[in-house]
Amino acid sequence: MIEFERIEKSFGRVQAVREVTFTARDGAVTGLLGPNGAGKTTSLRILSGLMKPDAGAVRVDGVDAVADPLGAQARMGMLPDSHGLYPRLTPREHIRYFGELHGLKGKELEQRVDGLISALSLDAVAGRRVDGFSHGERTKVALARALVHRPGNVVLDEPTNGLDVMSTRAVRDLIRRLREEGRCVLFSSHIMQEVSALCDSIIVIAHGRVVAEGTSEELREKTGKTTLEDAFVSLVGLEEERTL
Amino acid sequence: MMLTRLGAVLRKEMLDGIRDRRSLVSLLISALVGPLLVTFLFSRIAERQRSADEVSVPVVGMEHAPAFVDWLKQQSGVEVVAGPADAENAVRERNADLVVVIDKEFSEKFSRSIPAPVRMISDGTRDSARPKVRRVRALLQRYSAEIATLRLISHGVSPAVANPLKLDDIEVSSSQQRAATILGFIPMFIIMAAFVGGLQIATDSTAGERERASFEPLLLNPVPRVSLVVGKWLAASTFAVAAVLFSAVLCFFAIQRVPLHDMGARFRIGPPELLSILAVTIPMAFLASALQMTIATFARSYKEAQSYLGMLMLLPTLPGAMAPIYPLTNQPWLAPIPIMGQYSLVSDVLGGKMPPVYLFVVAAVATVATAMLLIAFTTRLFQRERIIFGR
Incomplete structure (x- = not known):
C-alpha cells in the first residue's frame, strides 16, 4: 500500500506539487493521470526517496519514505522516468546486479533471474550485451531488474511510453499479473485507453494537485461526459480556471 | 553495517x-x-657518455707541435685524427663536434716560453657535443699544467709556489x-x-x-x-x-x-x-x-x-x-x-x-x-x- 499525504514540492519559484493526497491499495492498479508537467514524475520521485518533499508524508506499507528511504525502497520496485542500462552488461547481469543490491544471493537469486527472463520473454537475448537493444527490449530489462526482489509495491512511470504494440501488450499483461498476485501497482500515464482498461482507481493530477479520484465510470459520471478523455479534459480545464 | x-x-x-x-x-x-x-x-x-670516454680529436696543424700531439695520443681513449681544412665551418655544419687548431707559431712561442696559441672550436649550443668538449678541454689544461710544472722545476722553483691554492674537488652528492x-x-x-x-x-x-x-x-x-x-x-x-x-x-x-x-x-x-x-x-x-x-x-x-x-x-x-x-x-x-x-x-x-x-x-x-x-x-x-x- 502506498499513501501520499499532503505532499508539496517547489523548485525555486515554481511549485511543482501543491497538494497531493491519495492511497494506492494492494491488489489493485492505481493510475496516475495528468498532463505533462502536472507533477506526476515529481510525486513519484518523492515516493522513491530520492527527492525530499517540502511538506507532507509518503508511506510504503506504513514505512515513511522520507525518514527511512532504504526501508521504503526495499518494499518497492520502481521503473523511473529515466531507466538507462549498462551497455556492456547482459540482461541477466543487470537483473542479477539489482538482486544483489537488494541482498539476494545464491540459488534463490538465480531462480528469480531465470523466472523474470522467461516471464518477460527475454530468453533469446539474455546472454547478449544490451548495447544495440530495441527500446522494447530495454524497457523489459529495466522492468525485470526492478522486480527481482518481488516487491509488494510496484511503481511504473509511463512504462509504455514509446513502446510498439507487442511490447505494450507485454507490459499491460505484466501489470495485470502483478495485480492478480495481490500487489499494489501504481503507474503513471497519459494514454487514456490504457488507464481506462487497466486501472481500478484513477487519480487525476493537474497543476500539482489531485483534482479527481475514482474509477473510469465515476469520473465520467461526475463530469457528465461519455469518454474518459472528455472527462479528463473537463477536469484539467476546471483546474486551469481555478489556478488562473 | x-x-x-x-x-x-x-x-x-x-x-x-x-x-x-x-x-x-x-x-x-x-x-x-x-x-x-x-x-x-x-x-x-649512456651512448653519448660512452662517446665522450672514447674520444677522437680532429687536430689541424699537427706538424707544428709533434710533442704535444704525441702526448695526446698517449692518453687513454684518445685518438688523434687529421682535422678538416676549414675547421670553423666543419663545426658549424656539424661535421665535427670540435676541432683543435694548432697555430703555426706554436713551436716558436713554445720554445721561448711564451703562451703558445691553440684554438678549440666548438658549438656551445650542441648538448650532444658537450661531454666531449669538456673532456678535450680538460686534456689541454692538464698538458698546460704539466709543462708549467716542468718549466718551474727547470728554473729551480718548486711547483708548489705556483699553486697558491690547493683545490680539492669534493663532490657531496653520491654518484647514485x-x-x-x-x-x-x-x-x-x-x-x-x-x-x-x-x-x-x-x-x-x-x-x-x-x-x-x-x-x-x-x-x-x-x-x-x-x-x-x-x-x-x-x-x-x-x-x-x-x-x-x-x-x-x-x-x-x-x-x-x-x-x-x-x-x-x-x-x-x-x-x-x-x-x-x-x-x-x-x-x-x-x-x-x-x-x-x-x-x-x-x-x-x-x-x-x-x-x-x-x-x-x-x-x-x-x-x-x-x-x-x-x-x-x-x-x-x-x-x-x-x-x-x-x-x-x-x-x-x-x-x-x-x-x-x-x-x-x-x-x-x-x-x-x-x-x-x-x-x-x-x-x-x-x-x-x-x-x-x-x-
Whole structure:
C-alpha cells in the first residue's frame, strides 16, 4: 500500500506539487493521470526517496519514505522516468546486479533471474550485451531488474511510453499479473485507453494537485461526459480556471 | 553495517571496466609509456657518455707541435685524427663536434716560453657535443699544467709556489644521487600511471552513469550511498593500482637493463627500492581515483567531466616541472603533501638515500586521509537532487 499525504514540492519559484493526497491499495492498479508537467514524475520521485518533499508524508506499507528511504525502497520496485542500462552488461547481469543490491544471493537469486527472463520473454537475448537493444527490449530489462526482489509495491512511470504494440501488450499483461498476485501497482500515464482498461482507481493530477479520484465510470459520471478523455479534459480545464 | 552490499557494486564496476576497451587501453598506455621512455632515453644518454670516454680529436696543424700531439695520443681513449681544412665551418655544419687548431707559431712561442696559441672550436649550443668538449678541454689544461710544472722545476722553483691554492674537488652528492637527477622523471611517470589507470572507471561510473540515465535506477536500490561510492572508488582504484604496479615493475626492469655504469653511476636498485617505491605510490592511486570521482560527479555532463579531468592530468607533472628549479630531493617536510611528497620520496629512493620509515607512513596516511575526505564529499554529492536529476 502506498499513501501520499499532503505532499508539496517547489523548485525555486515554481511549485511543482501543491497538494497531493491519495492511497494506492494492494491488489489493485492505481493510475496516475495528468498532463505533462502536472507533477506526476515529481510525486513519484518523492515516493522513491530520492527527492525530499517540502511538506507532507509518503508511506510504503506504513514505512515513511522520507525518514527511512532504504526501508521504503526495499518494499518497492520502481521503473523511473529515466531507466538507462549498462551497455556492456547482459540482461541477466543487470537483473542479477539489482538482486544483489537488494541482498539476494545464491540459488534463490538465480531462480528469480531465470523466472523474470522467461516471464518477460527475454530468453533469446539474455546472454547478449544490451548495447544495440530495441527500446522494447530495454524497457523489459529495466522492468525485470526492478522486480527481482518481488516487491509488494510496484511503481511504473509511463512504462509504455514509446513502446510498439507487442511490447505494450507485454507490459499491460505484466501489470495485470502483478495485480492478480495481490500487489499494489501504481503507474503513471497519459494514454487514456490504457488507464481506462487497466486501472481500478484513477487519480487525476493537474497543476500539482489531485483534482479527481475514482474509477473510469465515476469520473465520467461526475463530469457528465461519455469518454474518459472528455472527462479528463473537463477536469484539467476546471483546474486551469481555478489556478488562473 | 555501513558498507552493506559494497561487494556487489565493486564486482559490477570491475566487470564493466574489464569489458570497456577504453579503460583497458588507458591502463596499458599508462603502464607502458614510462618504462619505454626510460629505456629509450637512458640508452641514448649512456651512448653519448660512452662517446665522450672514447674520444677522437680532429687536430689541424699537427706538424707544428709533434710533442704535444704525441702526448695526446698517449692518453687513454684518445685518438688523434687529421682535422678538416676549414675547421670553423666543419663545426658549424656539424661535421665535427670540435676541432683543435694548432697555430703555426706554436713551436716558436713554445720554445721561448711564451703562451703558445691553440684554438678549440666548438658549438656551445650542441648538448650532444658537450661531454666531449669538456673532456678535450680538460686534456689541454692538464698538458698546460704539466709543462708549467716542468718549466718551474727547470728554473729551480718548486711547483708548489705556483699553486697558491690547493683545490680539492669534493663532490657531496653520491654518484647514485647524480644519476637520480637524471632519473627524476621516473616518479612522474609512476604517479601519472596512478592518474591514468583508473580514470575511465572513475568517470564512467559517475558522470557516465548519469549520462546514460542509469543513475536514478541504481539509487532506487536500498543500499547506503556510501556503499555505492566506496564500491565504485575501489573499482577505479584497483585499475589505478594495477597501472602503478605495472609501471613501477617495468621501470624497475628497464633500469636494470640500462647500462648505468657507463654513466658513471654506481647504481643499485634492488627489490627493497622497488618495494619502497610501491609503498609510496600505491596510496597515490587511491587518492587519484577519489579526486577523479569527485570531479566527475560534480560535473554537469560527461564532456564537462572529461575537460576538467584533462586539466587534472597536469597535476602530476607539476613537481617534475618544478624539480630543475627547486630540487625536491631530501625534503622531508614535503612528505604529508600529496603528489609532492610522493615525488620527493621516490626521488630519494632512486638517489640511493632511503628515507626513514616514518616518512613513508606520514605520506601514506596523509594521502589516504585526503582520499577519504573526498569520498565523504562525493557521498554527500550523491544525495543532492541537482546531481541525481541533473537540475
